[in-house]
Amino acid sequence: MRILVADVGxxxxxxxxxxxxxxxxxxxxxxxxxxxxxGIKAHTADWTFDVATIGVPSPVLRGAVMEEPWNLGRGWxxxxxxxxxxxxxxxxxxxxxxxxxxxEGGRMLFLGLGSGxxxxxxxxxxxxxxxxxxxxxxxxxxxxxxxxxxxxxxxxAEWKAVxxxxxxxxxxAVAAEYVVLGGGNxxxxxxxxxxxxxxxxDRAFEGGFRVWADExxxxxxxxxxxxxxxxxKGRSLAHCFEHDRDRAVxxxxxxxxxxxxxxxxxxxTDTMKLLAELARATGVEALxxxxxxxxxxxxxxxxxxxxxxxxxRSDRPVIVQGRDVMPDVRAALDHMRSFSESVRSGQWTGxxxxxxxxxxxxxxxxxxxGPAMVTSALEPLTVGGPRLHFVSNVDxxxxxxxxxxxxxxxxxxxxxxxxxxxxxxxANARTxxxxxxxxxxxxxxxxxxxxxxxxxxxxxxxxxxxxxQMFVFWDWVGGxxxxxxxxGLPVALAVGFDRFEELLDGAFQMxxxxxxxxxxxxxxxxxxxxGVWYASVLGVDTHAVLPYEQLLHRLPAxxxxxxxxxxxxxxxxxxxxxxxxxxxxxxxxPGTNGQHAFFQLLHQGTRQVTCDFLVGLxxxxxxxxxxxxxxxxxxxxxxxxxxxxxxxxxxxELTSQGLTGPALEALVPHKIFPGNRxxxxxxxxxxxxxxxxxxxxxxxxxxxxxxxxxxxxxFDQWGVELGKQLARRIDEDLTGDVDTHAxxxxxxxxxxxxxxxxxxxx
Ligand code: F6P
Numbered sequence: 001m002r003i004l005v006a007d008v009g010x011x012x013x014x015x016x017x018x019x020x021x022x023x024x025x026x027x028x029x030x031x032x033x034x035x036x037x038x039g040i041k042a043h044t045a046d047w048t049f050d051v052a053t054i055g056v057p058s059p060v061l062r063g064a065v066m067e068e069p070w071n072l073g074r075g076w077x078x079x080x081x082x083x084x085x086x087x088x089x090x091x092x093x094x095x096x097x098x099x100x101x102x103x104e105g106g107r108m109l110f111l112g113l114g115s116g117x118x119x120x121x122x123x124x125x126x127x128x129x130x131x132x133x134x135x136x137x138x139x140x141x142x143x144x145x146x147x148x149x150x151x152x153x154x155x156x157a158e159w160k161a162v163x164x165x166x167x168x169x170x171x172x173a174v175a176a177e178y179v180v181l182g183g184g185n186x187x188x189x190x191x192x193x194x195x196x197x198x199x200x201x202d203r204a205f206e207g208g209f210r211v212w213a214d215e216x217x218x219x220x221x222x223x224x225x226x227x228x229x230x231x232x233k234g235r236s237l238a239h240c241f242e243h244d245r246d247r248a249v250x251x252x253x254x255x256x257x258x259x260x261x262x263x264x265x266x267x268x269t270d271t272m273k274l275l276a277e278l279a280r281a282t283g284v285e286a287l288x289x290x291x292x293x294x295x296x297x298x299x300x301x302x303x304x305x306x307x308x309x310x311x312x313r314s315d316r317p318v319i320v321q322g323r324d325v326m327p328d329v330r331a332a333l334d335h336m337r338s339f340s341e342s343v344r345s346g347q348w349t350g351x352x353x354x355x356x357x358x359x360x361x362x363x364x365x366x367x368x369x370g371p372a373m374v375t376s377a378l379e380p381l382t383v384g385g386p387r388l389h390f391v392s393n394v395d396x397x398x399x400x401x402x403x404x405x406x407x408x409x410x411x412x413x414x415x416x417x418x419x420x421x422x423x424x425x426x427a428n429a430r431t432x433x434x435x436x437x438x439x440x441x442x443x444x445x446x447x448x449x450x451x452x453x454x455x456x457x458x459x460x461x462x463x464x465x466x467x468x469q470m471f472v473f474w475d476w477v478g479g480x481x482x483x484x485x486x487x488g489l490p491v492a493l494a495v496g497f498d499r500f501e502e503l504l505d506g507a508f509q510m511x512x513x514x515x516x517x518x519x520x521x522x523x524x525x526x527x528x529x530x531g532v533w534y535a536s537v538l539g540v541d542t543h544a545v546l547p548y549e550q551l552l553h554r555l556p557a558x559x560x561x562x563x564x565x566x567x568x569x570x571x572x573x574x575x576x577x578x579x580x581x582x583x584x585x586x587x588x589x590p591g592t593n594g595q596h597a598f599f600q601l602l603h604q605g606t607r608q609v610t611c612d613f614l615v616g617l618x619x620x621x622x623x624x625x626x627x628x629x630x631x632x633x634x635x636x637x638x639x640x641x642x643x644x645x646x647x648x649x650x651x652x653e654l655t656s657q658g659l660t661g662p663a664l665e666a667l668v669p670h671k672i673f674p675g676n677r678x679x680x681x682x683x684x685x686x687x688x689x690x691x692x693x694x695x696x697x698x699x700x701x702x703x704x705x706x707x708x709x710x711x712x713x714x715f716d717q718w719g720v721e722l723g724k725q726l727a728r729r730i731d732e733d734l735t736g737d738v739d740t741h742a743x744x745x746x747x748x749x750x751x752x753x754x755x756x757x758x759x760x761x762x
Contacts, residue, residue: 004049005208010071016205017047019229030073037084052089053208055097096120096127101207102199109176112183117143221281236676257685265678275529276519284708294320298715307481311504340492351445361490363416368392370483371490373554380620381495394424408439420459506693514701528705536580540608545588548615548634556588569712611679618686644675
C-alpha cells in the first residue's frame with residue numbers, strides 16, 4: 001500500500017509518498033482545504049498512492065476536524081477530504097502525527113514546542129488526541145508559557161525551566177511514562193531530564209505512515225528498500241545495460257534446462273543485496289524449513305502445508321504429527337498407477353464391456369485448474385489415450401455442451417473435490433449421475449463409470465461412490481497445490497502414469513533447489529523478492545503472465561488461483577492489518593495473441609505492469625518456421641518494453657518516410673514508446689512433463705516467498721466464504737413464493753426479477 005502524507009503547517013504543506021523524496025508548497029493565512037487538495041494534486045501528479053494521511057493544525061476527533069485552524073483560512077471543519085482526494089484518507093492532528101513518528105512504545109506524552117503548544121498522548125502505539133495547551137497554568141495557560149510568546153517574554157533560560165516544569169505536571173496528569181518534546185523550539189534544549197526525550201521533527205511523515213500501519217513501524221529491512229527505491233528515480237533500464245556489459249549474465253539464474261533472465265527488471269547489485277537482506281530479516285528460509293518439516297504453518301486452519309511431500313522422490317520421511325506420511329503418499333500413487341494403466345490399456349471397461357474413450361473431470365478451483373492446465377500443456381503426449389473433458393462451472397452450459405457429445409457407455413466421470421461439499425461440483429456431479437443413469441438405468445453400473453478424488457470418505461459414500469472407487473489425499477494438501485496428489489488423476493489418465501511421475505520429478509528438482517540454494521541463487525526466492533520489490537515498494541501491483549507457448553494457454557488462469565488465492569490477504573498471520581500492498585493482480589494470455597489485444601497498454605499505457613515471458617527453445621509441434629517466428633516475437637516484445645523508442649528515433653523514422661510539418665508534429669507523440677518497462681524471461685528447452693513440474697513448483701515457491709515476506713498466511717482462503725454463504729441464502733429466495741425484502745434494494749430487485757422470470761417459465 002502506498003501512502004501519501006500531507007503535513008499542513010502555517011507556512012508550508014509538506015508532502016511525501018512511500019519511498020519518494022519529500023516535496024512542499026506554500027500555505028499561509030487564508031489557506032483553504034480546496035487549495036490544499038489542488039496543491040496536493042498539482043504536486044503529486046507523477047506519484048501513485050492508495051491512501052492518504054493529512055496532518056492539520058487543529059483538534060481532530062474521530063478523524064474529523066473539530067475547529068478551524070487559527071493560522072489558516074476557513075472551511076476545514078466538515079470538508080470532505082476523502083471525496084476530494086479520491087482515496088481513503090485519515091485526518092490527524094499535526095502534533096499527534098509528529099508524536100506517532102517519535103513513538104518508541106509505552107505511554108508517551110508529546111509536547112510540540114512551536115508558535116503554540118501541540119499536545120498528544122501515544123499509548124502503546126495508539127494516538128489519543130489531547131488539547132491541554134489552553135488549560136490554566138500559573139496565571140495564564142500552558143501555551144502562553146511554553147509557546148513562542150513565552151520564549152519571547154521569559155527569555156531562553158527561564159522558558160526552558162518553565163517548559164520542563166509544565167512537562168512534568170502534564171506527564172503526571174495523563175500518567176505517561178515519558179515526555180517527548182518536539183516542534184521547532186526543542187532546539188534550545190541540550191540536556192534533558194531522564195523522563196524527557198527529544199523528538200524527531202523530521203519524522204512527522206513517519207507518523208503519517210504509521211497511521212495506516214496499525215501503528216507498527218516498518219521493519220528496518222523494508223525501510224532500507226524504500227530508501228533505495230529513490231535511487232531508481234530517473235534511471236532507465238536501457239541506461240543500465242549501456243553502462244554494465246555484464247548485466248545480462250549477472251541477473252540470470254539457471255537450473256537444469258531452465259534459464260531465468262531478470263536483467264530487464266529494475267534491480268542492481270545494491271537492490272539484490274537489500275532484497276536478500278530482507279529475505280533473511282523476514283525469516284523466509286526459516287519458514288520454508290518449517291513448511292518442509294511438516295509444521296502447521298497454515299495457522300488459521302491448524303494444518304501442515306505439504307504439497308512437497310507429494311513429490312518427495314527421495315527416501316526421506318516426512319513427519320506430520322509424529323507420523324511419516326510417505327507410505328500413504330506412495331500407496332495413493334500406486335492406486336493412481338494401477339487404475340490409470342488399466343483404463344488406458346482397455347482392461348477397465350464400462351458396464352457394457354466397451355472401452356473408456358472419454359473422461360469427464362468434475363471439479364472447480366484447484367480440483368480443476370491444475371489437472372486441466374497440465375493436461376492441455378502435455379497434449380502432444382495424449383495420443384492414444386482417452387479424451388479428457390473438464391467441467392467446472394455451475395452454469396448448465398458447461399455440463400450441457402460437454403455431455404452433448406458423449407456416450408455414457410464409454411465415459412468415465414471423475415468427481416474431484418477435496419471437501420466433497422463444494423456446491424458447483426456437487427450440482428455438476430448429480431447432473432452427470434442423472435445423465436448416466438438415463439442411459440445405464442441400473443445404479444450398480446455407477447461403480448464402473450464414477451470415481452471420486454477427495455479427502456472426505458463420508459461424503460463420497462453418501463454420494464453413492466464406494467471407497468474402492470475413491471482416490472485419497474489429505475488435509476495438508478491445499479486445493480491450489482493439489483495437482484501433484486490424486487487430483488492429478490486425469491493427467492495420469494491422459495498421458496500415462498510414467499509421464500505423471502516425470503512431472504513429480506521436475507517439481508522435486510525445484511523443491512530441492514528451493515530448499516538448499518542460497519537466497520542469491522534461489523530461483524523461486526529471487527522471483528518472489530522481485531515480486532514484492534515491484535508490488536510493495538515500487539507500487540507496480542499488476543502482473544502479466546505471457547506464455548509464448550500455446551499449450552500453456554491455461555497457465556495464467558492456474559497462476560491466478562495460485563497467487564491471488566494465496567496472497568490476496570489484508571491481515572498478517574497474527575491478524576493485524578498489513579501495512580504494505582500484498583498480492584498483485586495476475587492475468588495473461590499466450591503470446592502472440594496478447595500482442596494483438598492488450599500489449600498496447602503494456603507499451604504505451606499510463607501504468608506499469610510486470611511481465612513474465614515464458615518460452616521453450618524447441619517446439620513440441622515443429623511446423624515450418626512457426627517456432628522461429630514465435631521466438632522472434634517473444635524476444636522482440638521484451639526488448640521493445642525495455643528500450644522503447646524515443647522522440648529522436650520517431651522523428652528520424654517519420655522524416656525518412658517523407659513526413660514533414662504539422663503532419664509530422666501531429667504523429668510524433670503517438671509513436672513514442674517510453675520503454676523502461678520491466679519483464680522477466682523464463683526460457684526452457686522444450687515443454688515436457690519434467691520442465692512443467694519445475695515451472696509449476698517454481699511459481700508455488702515464488703508465491704510462498706512473497707507471502708512469507710509480507711507475513712501473511714498463504715495457505716488459507718477465507719475470502720471465498722462470504723459469497724458462498726450468501727449464494728446459499730439467495731438460492732432459497734429464488735425458489736420462494738413471494739418477493740424477498742431481506743437484502744439491500746439492489747440485491748432484492750435482482751433476485752425478484754430472476755424469481756419472477758423463473759416462475760413464468762414454469
Ligand atoms: O473456492 C475456494 C476453494 O476452496 C478452492 O480453494 C478450492 O481449490 C476450490 O474451492 C474447490 O474446493 P474442493 O476441492 O473442496 O471442491
